[in-house]
Amino acid sequence: MTERARNSLFFIAGAVLLFLYAYSALNMPPWGSYRGPYGDAIARVAVYERHATDIVNAINYDYRGFDTLGEEFILFTAVLGVSMLLRKEEGALKRPAGRLEDDRGLSAAVRAVNLPALLVTTVFGLYIGVHGQLTPGGGFQAGVILATGAVLVYVCENTGAFCRITSHAIVEVTEAFGAGGYAIIGIAPLLAGLPFLCNFIPLGTTGDVFSSGTIALISACVGVEVTASFLLVVYIYLQEIITGAFPEEE
Amino acid sequence: MMTNPPISPALAVAVPLLSAAILAAVRKWLPRVAMDVLGLLASLGTLAITSILLYGSVYHGASVYWLGGWWPRGSTAIGIGMVVEPIGAGLAVLAALLTSLALLFSWRFVDSGQKHLHPLMLIFLAAMCGFSLTGDLFNLFVFFELMSIAAFALCGLKTEEPAPLQGSFNFAITNSVAGFIVLTGIALLYSVTGALNMAQIGLSIGHRHDPLALFACTLLFCGFLTKAAIAPFHLWLPDAHAVAPTPVCVLFSGLMVELGLYAVARIYYAIFAQSFAPHAYALHVILFAFAVATVLLAGFMCYAEHHLKRMLAFSTVCHSGLMLAALAAGGPLGLAAMMTYLVAHAFVKGGLFFLSGVLLHNQRSITERELFATARHLPWAAALWILGAIGLAAAPPLALLLGESAAERAAELSHLHGLSAIFIIGGALTSAAVLRVGMHAFFGWGDGALSDRSAEIGELPETDPEHRRLRAYHLIPPALCMLLAIALFAYPHWLHILRDAAAAMASQPAYLHTSYTGRHVALTQPSWREAIPGAVTRSLLALILGLLLALSSVFRNRLPRHLRVGAFVERGFHPLREMQSGHPGDYVLWMTVGIAAFGSAFMLFLRR
Amino acid sequence: MPGVLHSLPYFVAAWLLLCGLYGLVTSKHLVHAVVCLAILQSSTYMLLLAIGYRVGGSAPIFADISTSKLVVDPVVQALMLTDVVVEAVVVALLLAMVVKAHEKSGSVSPNDLRTLRG
Numbered sequence: 017m018t019e020r021a022r023n024s025l026f027f028i029a030g031a032v033l034l035f036l037y038a039y040s041a042l043n044m045p046p047w048g049s050y051r052g053p054y055g056d057a058i059a060r061v062a063v064y065e066r067h068a069t070d071i072v073n074a075i076n077y078d079y080r081g082f083d084t085l086g087e088e089f090i091l092f093t094a095v096l097g098v099s100m101l102l103r104k105e106e107g108a109l110k111r112p113a114g115r116l117e118d119d120r121g122l123s124a125a126v127r128a129v130n131l132p133a134l135l136v137t138t139v140f141g142l143y144i145g146v147h148g149q150l151t152p153g154g155g156f157q158a159g160v161i162l163a164t165g166a167v168l169v170y171v172c173e174n175t176g177a178f179c180r181i182t183s184h185a186i187v188e189v190t191e192a193f194g195a196g197g198y199a200i201i202g203i204a205p206l207l208a209g210l211p212f213l214c215n216f217i218p219l220g221t222t223g224d225v226f227s228s229g230t231i232a233l234i235s236a237c238v239g240v241e242v243t244a245s246f247l248l249v250v251y252i253y254l255q256e257i258i259t260g261a262f263p264e265e266e
Numbered sequence: 267m268m269t270n271p272p273i274s275p276a277l278a279v280a281v282p283l284l285s286a287a288i289l290a291a292v293r294k295w296l297p298r299v300a301m302d303v304l305g306l307l308a309s310l311g312t313l314a315i316t317s318i319l320l321y322g323s324v325y326h327g328a329s330v331y332w333l334g335g336w337w338p339r340g341s342t343a344i345g346i347g348m349v350v351e352p353i354g355a356g357l358a359v360l361a362a363l364l365t366s367l368a369l370l371f372s373w374r375f376v377d378s379g380q381k382h383l384h385p386l387m388l389i390f391l392a393a394m395c396g397f398s399l400t401g402d403l404f405n406l407f408v409f410f411e412l413m414s415i416a417a418f419a420l421c422g423l424k425t426e427e428p429a430p431l432q433g434s435f436n437f438a439i440t441n442s443v444a445g446f447i448v449l450t451g452i453a454l455l456y457s458v459t460g461a462l463n464m465a466q467i468g469l470s471i472g473h474r475h476d477p478l479a480l481f482a483c484t485l486l487f488c489g490f491l492t493k494a495a496i497a498p499f500h501l502w503l504p505d506a507h508a509v510a511p512t513p514v515c516v517l518f519s520g521l522m523v524e525l526g527l528y529a530v531a532r533i534y535y536a537i538f539a540q541s542f543a544p545h546a547y548a549l550h551v552i553l554f555a556f557a558v559a560t561v562l563l564a565g566f567m568c569y570a571e572h573h574l575k576r577m578l579a580f581s582t583v584c585h586s587g588l589m590l591a592a593l594a595a596g597g598p599l600g601l602a603a604m605m606t607y608l609v610a611h612a613f614v615k616g617g618l619f620f621l622s623g624v625l626l627h628n629q630r631s632i633t634e635r636e637l638f639a640t641a642r643h644l645p646w647a648a649a650l651w652i653l654g655a656i657g658l659a660a661a662p663p664l665a666l667l668l669g670e671s672a673a674e675r676a677a678e679l680s681h682l683h684g685l686s687a688i689f690i691i692g693g694a695l696t697s698a699a700v701l702r703v704g705m706h707a708f709f710g711w712g713d714g715a716l717s718d719r720s721a722e723i724g725e726l727p728e729t730d731p732e733h734r735r736l737r738a739y740h741l742i743p744p745a746l747c748m749l750l751a752i753a754l755f756a757y758p759h760w761l762h763i764l765r766d767a768a769a770a771m772a773s774q775p776a777y778l779h780t781s782y783t784g785r786h787v788a789l790t791q792p793s794w795r796e797a798i799p800g801a802v803t804r805s806l807l808a809l810i811l812g813l814l815l816a817l818s819s820v821f822r823n824r825l826p827r828h829l830r831v832g833a834f835v836e837r838g839f840h841p842l843r844e845m846q847s848g849h850p851g852d853y854v855l856w857m858t859v860g861i862a863a864f865g866s867a868f869m870l871f872l873r874r
Numbered sequence: 875m876p877g878v879l880h881s882l883p884y885f886v887a888a889w890l891l892l893c894g895l896y897g898l899v900t901s902k903h904l905v906h907a908v909v910c911l912a913i914l915q916s917s918t919y920m921l922l923l924a925i926g927y928r929v930g931g932s933a934p935i936f937a938d939i940s941t942s943k944l945v946v947d948p949v950v951q952a953l954m955l956t957d958v959v960v961e962a963v964v965v966a967l968l969l970a971m972v973v974k975a976h977e978k979s980g981s982v983s984p985n986d987l988r989t990l991r992g
Contacts (some may be wrong), residue, residue, distance in 0.1 A: 017844065017852055019900070026855050026899045030892050032862035036869065037888035038881075040481035044457045046880035048929035052460015053342045053928065054946035059934055063941050071934040071945070075952035082276065082333045082346045086396065086408035087956040089283055090415050093389050094963040096290060097419030099968040100382040101431075150937050156959045185294060192291030197283040202276065211335040223937065242959060248602035249966045404953060415964060422971060428978035432987050435971045439898065442911055442964070450891065456950070457925040814875045849984050850907060854898045 067219045068149040068228035076154065077234045081213045085198055088238055092195040095245040099188075102256045123171060128207055130172035137165035145239045149228040151195055155235040159242025172189045175254050191248060194241025271329050271350045272322040278315045278358055278395040282308055287386035293381040298374060305384035306369045312391060313362035319399075320355040324763055327786030328352070328770060330401065338782060343463035349401035349781055351630065352767035353605060357398035357521070357528060362610060364520045365391040367743040368513035371620055380821065383423065383511075390416040390517065397525055401781055403452050404462045405538075406529060406837045410448065410493070414441045417522060421510045423470065432848065433509035440502040442858060444492035451485030454478060455537075464536040465781035468774055473541050480872060484865040485537050487530055488857075494526030495583045496590055497560040503648040504567075507579030512623030515575060516743075519582040519619060520612040527589050527608070531601055531771070539774045544762055546596060547680070548871040552864070553594035554682055560587030561688050563842060565695035569815070570838030572621045572634040572717050574703060581658060585611050588692050591685055595676035595781060598791050602768035603676055606761065607669025610751055614664060615656035617747030618700065621651050624740050625707065630727045634703055635717040639710030646741070648708035653748050655704060659697035659809040660689065662802060665754035671728040671801030675794040690808045698812035698819075701830075705820045712820035716836055766790050892916035904972040904982045908965055914920035915961050919954050926950035 043050060058079060059071055068074040076084050145158025170178035204215040213230075220227035285308035289301060296304075323329065328351035332338075336345025372383060393413035400406050418441070422434035456462060458478060459470035471479060492499040503523070507515050534542075561584050568580035589611070592603040624647055626632045629640045641647065651774060657664035672687050677685035705711045754760065769789040770776045776787040798867055818825060819832025845856070876887075890913060897910030926947030932939060934948035976982050 017847060017849075017855075022851065022855055022899060025860060026896060029855070029859040029862040030896060032866060033858060033895075034888055034892050036477075036481050036484070036862070036865040036910040037891065038868075038885055040454065040476075041881045041884035041888065042878075042923075043476045043478040044884060047883050047924055048927050050460075050926055050928040050931075050947050052456070052947065054344070054460050054462065055340045055934075055945075055949045057344055059945050059948060060941070063936050068464075069935060070956065071936065071948040072952045075948055076955065078334060079336060079345055080404075080949075083408050083953075084404055084956055085280075085283070086393075086405070086412050086416070089286075089389060089392075089414050090291075090960050091963050092406075093386065093412065093415045093419060094960070094967045096382060096385060096965075097415065097422075097967045097972045100386075100419060101422055101425060101967070101974055103382075103425070131889050151935055152933075156956060160959060160992065188294075189291045192287045196284050196287030196291070196892075199280045199287065203280050203284070206274055206277070206742040211331070211333060212274045212280070213334045215334065228581070229500060236941060246965060249963060253966075253970075411960075415967070418967065418971075422974075425974055428987070431971050431975040431978060435904070435968070435975065438968055438971065439907060439911065442968075443895070443898070443914060444893075446914045446918055450887075450921060453918065453925060453950075456922075462949070543942045562929045783991060823985075851901055851984055854895060856898070858895055 063222060066215065066228050066231065067220060067222040068231055070149055070151055070153070072152070073148050073154045073235065074107075074231060075227065077231045078213075078215055081202070081234065084234075084238070085202060085213075088195060088198055088241060091242065091245055092191065095248055098249055099252055102252050104256070126172050130169065133168055133172070134165050137161060137168060141165060145235065146225060146232075148235045149231050150223065150225070155238030156242055158239040160246065162239070162243045163246035163250070167250055170250070170254070179251065179255065182251050184251065187244050187248050188252065191241055191244035194237050194244060195240075196210065197237040197240075198234055201230055201237065271319055271331050272326075273315065275319055275331050275348045275350050275399045276333060278312060278319065279392045280401065281315060282312050282388040282392035282395070285311075286385040286392070286597065289388065290385040293385070296412035298381075301381065301384050302369070302373050305388060306366060308388055309362060309366040309369050309391060312395065313366055316355060316358040316362050316395060319350050320352065320359050323350045323352050323355045327788070328780045329786065330781050330784045338463075338466075341466065341469060341784055343402075343461065343466050343783070346405050347401040347463060347781060348399045349777070350399060351786070352763055353528075353771055354398040356605075356609070356764075357525065358395040360612055361391055361394040361398070361521050364517055364612065367616070367620075367746065368516050370739050371516075371623065371743045372511070372513040373739045377785070385515075386416050386420050387513075390420065394521060394525060398528065401465065401599055402463050403455070403467065403533075407445070407448055407452060411445055412528075413522060413525075414445060417441075417518065420514045421506050423511050424509070427509075433505040436848070436850045437502045437506040437852060440492060440853050440857065442546065443854055444489040444499070447485050447492075447861065448489030451482045451489065454482040454485070463636045463781070464532070465778045468537040468540070469778060471537060471541055475541050475873070477869060477873075478867045479538070479541055481865060484868050485794050488861045488864055490526045490529040490533070491524070491556070493523065493855060494530065494590070495523050495560075495586050496556055497563050497583075497587070498860040500560060500564065500583045500586075501853040501856055503583055504576050504579040504846060505848065507582070508573055508576040512575075512619060512626065515578075516616045516619045519578065520616040523582060524589065524608045524612065527586065527593065527604065531593055531604065535601070535772050535774060536777050538652065539772075542872060545872045546707035550594045550596045550680060550682060552867045552871065554591055554685070554821055556685070556864075557587045557591035559596055560584070560590065560687055561692040565692050566835065566839060567842050567846065569695050569699045569835050570704075570718065570843075571699070572633045572715065574625065574634065574637075575619070577699050577703065578618055578622065581699065582615060584692045584696050585615070585658070588689060591688055592673035592676070595673055595682050595685060596680040597676060598765075598769040598772035599672060599676035599679065599794065601772050602765050602791070603669050603672035605764055605768060606672055607666055610657070610665035610669060610754055613653050613747045613751040613754070614666065617650060617744040617751070618654040620744035620747065621647055621654070624736060624744065626727055627740065628736055631826075633717060634706055634715040636714065637707040638715050639706070641707045642710055644708065646745075648704065649703045650744050651700065651708060652749050655812070656809060657699035657748075657751055658700060659693035659805055659812055660801070661805040661809045663755050664751045666751075667798070667801055667805055668758060669757065670805060671797040672794045674801060674804075675797040686804055690811070693805060693808035694815065696812075697809060698815040701812055702819050705816060713823050714832070718838065742823075761793070765793065789823035883920065887917045887921040887924065890914075890920060902983055902985070904975065904984060904987075906971065907984070908968045908972065911968070912961065912965060915957070919957070922950040922954050
């Protein structure tokens with residue numbers, strides 16, 4: 017299809033779609049007047065039932081924990097897909113897409129900042145992860161922050177340093193443990209006759225770090241998995257695309 | 267009498283997911299044989315779990331399982347519910363069965379990406395099981411996404427050629443857009459109902475008929491119809507099927523596409539049935555129009571293809587259109603017709619894809635021209651292939667006939683004309699294509715096969731050149747598929763169960779009752795046995811038409827000019843080929859046109 | 875018109891959806907197409923968060939406020955929280971496809987990568 021035909025057909029169809037969307041938006045409740053029962057029903061009871069003060073996390077890992085299990089495995093599958101797509105091929109030449117010469121380190125000032133920045137990021141990430149059930153935070157956020165810490169090493173040093181701290185096999189196994197751990201936490205209550213993903217360990221006191229039962233545990237699993245998967249993705253991209261040095265594969 | 271499901275339906279999702287995680291963790295250290303065995307065991311375990319669920323739902327009635335023990339408070343559902351009823355559980359059993367057969371077929375089969383195939387297939391299986399068993403709309407979306415991502419990765423498994431990457435990229439773009447469209451629809455529904463549980467949304471929407479409900483319904487339908495490969499949302503499917511490895515194609519065509527139609531049916535009957543009831547006829551006509559377009563477009567493109575998998579892919583699109591036509595015939599009978607056709611088609615199409623994989627393995631080629639007269643030493647494969655062609659025309663002794671007869675009866679009852687003509691046209695075109703390939707490859711008739719641009723891509727063989735011999739694990743899956751399709755026709759006792767299950771699914775009050783109280787409502791509907799003889803006649807007519815078309819193509823050089831219908835249709839129609847351009851922007855454009863058309867049709871005809 | 879102003883965030887979400895679709899349809903570079911997909915996702919975030927907002931409501935964190943105070947809807951926030959992180963990795967998957975396609979055929983324009991025509 018020629019570009020002109022494509023554009024004109026899209027303008028017509030797009031205009032109709034925009035009109036339909038806007039027309040139906042006028043029938044929605046006005047902005048700022050949320051009245052639905054679902055959010056209020058949970059907000060009323062979550063603190064008493066689960067001793068968690070962060071309702072968003074309580075929903076994610078308890079009330080709608082099954083959704084989060086699915087989402088976590090989407091992440092796992094996407095990383096598996098990346099490692100499958102960018103795997104080493106039989107008899108392939110080392111032809112990297114980009115070319116990165118970073119054998120020489122960066123300036124001393126940047127490298128000096130590396131360790132403090134890494135420490136601060138790691139501590140902050142762990143803090144966010146551990147306090148997920150009390151304040152905004154939790155596994156997903158903590159995982160991303162911790163992974164950024166490792167990427168900081170790449171930014172301040174070079175690819176070699178990054179690859180030294182993220183050995184391929186261990187990261188993959190950790191990721192699988194994080195993902196599988198969530199499934200195990202879900203299956204475990206079944207052995208005790210309780211429903212799947214039931215919060216069955218002691219709930220502790222509200223406001224305490226070790227409260228809200230399995231919410232904290234699941235959050236930890238997710239955090240481990242997200243960290244490992246981001247590290248793996250960055251590692252695969254760096255190794256096989258930029259520098260063209262294929263790792264020891266099967 | 268137990269009201270709860272005998273085992274937790276979440277196990278049908280958690281067990282394959284856990285197995286996939288374990289396999290992915292240890293894949294570097296396990297030999298290929300161990301991965302095959304463990305993958306097959308996990309898949310068979312899921313088959314056992316889903317079979318128990320199906321048994322429980324059939325003999326003790328449908329039930330609901332609230333995850334985490336979160337039963338609804340009043341009418342507000344605060345957790346995620348899984349409704350275990352025969353249709354959903356049956357789809358999960360089908361998913362596990364097809365995955366097991368696919369894993370058996372790929373025993374040392376797909377050499378490239380071998381360590382990644384098993385975890386990805388198990389995750390795909392888990393997503394399909396979760397998709398069919400869930401009762402929560404956002405949970406449906408999450409499993410839709412999981413199914414899509416696993417499918418994108420599986421589609422691009424063979425990275426040595428450029429074509430799989432483009433096919434899987436087109437697949438990824440179109441299905442991701444479909445996912446976001448679905449999420450927009452869910453958000454719009456959430457804004458007015460404040461609920462994510464399908465039964466609760468249906469309760470809140472009630473008779474509400476305003477543009478919001480219509481547009482939300484449009485978005486949800488269009489998103490799932492993209493997965494179901496209905497025109498004009500179907501353009502991704504041939505690209506994806508032509509390049510995916512064979513066991514993956516079986517799963518795509520056998521079940522993934524049909525789950526889109528199941529989702530449309532579920533959403534319509536659980537949420538919108540009451541609000542669209544005054545305009546049911548208009549809705550049926552709109553859906554039927556899209557179905558007719560799909561059947562015609564895909565049927566003619568199917569005959570014009572010379573790459574085996576691409577041809578079978580277009581035939582999947584065509585049959586998906588036929589299933590939508592059955593659903594559009596309306597009512598519990600239409601739903602029962604669609605499900606019957608779905609199950610039978612899954613086995614027939616799966617068997618045909620397995621056979622094309624056998625040809626690729628044995629003859630190292632997948633294009634009709636190169637396969638000419640090369641497979642004469644495989645008589646059993648020829649027999650199964652011809653059986654498949656007969657099945658696509660919905661002729662006896664395969665069970666698609668039962669679906670077609672039910673659809674025709676449903677169309678009679680709801681005054682939808684032209685349904686039987688569409689079934690004849692679709693069946694004739696697709697079975698003609700399969701017959702033509704069979705005559706060329708297995709019998710070597712005629713003077714040589716035509717080819718076309720897409721067939722010139724060909725496909726690199728999936729296996730090692732030293733292992734060209736066919737072994738038991740290549741033979742069992744297609745034979746089993748065809749046998750099951752025949753058995754479903756010969757022992758139609760399962761039809762009683764399906765009829766009653768469809769009656770329950772098509773009744774919004776029954777679904778509500780099951781969702782909130784966990785008890786089933788026994789509904790029944792009359793049999794359509796008297797419609798079968800008429801269907802036999804029609805399907806034999808379709809088969810004969812297909813045979814004539816195929817013969818006129820194969821022996822085109824011996825016919826006078828004006829009788830060369832076959833060769834004429836085989837060359838294809840230029841506008842149709844232009845539409846299937848391979849450019850992802852074009853595909854998204856047609857999706858937008860489709861959504862705009864659907865939405866306008868809804869606003870204009872369903873509003874009053 | 876008060877009616878229009880009350881629905882302004884929803885119009886923005888609609889506009890984002892259209893922008894994303896337009897970008898996808900007219901894209902000349904595969905990486906650009908993937909980013910347009912991310913724009914489509916942003917439109918759904920916009921819609922979800924706008925639906926859940928409540929004027930005068932505070933964040934659904936009861937660590938320092940009493941449980942009887944009015945809060946915004948926590949459910950939509952939970953829904954999109956996981957989506958944000960997951961989408962980042964899905965974009966990585968799509969970009970891996972783009973990189974591999976470039977490696978095999980030397981081009982990143984959709985117009986040139988059309989072996990699957992007809």
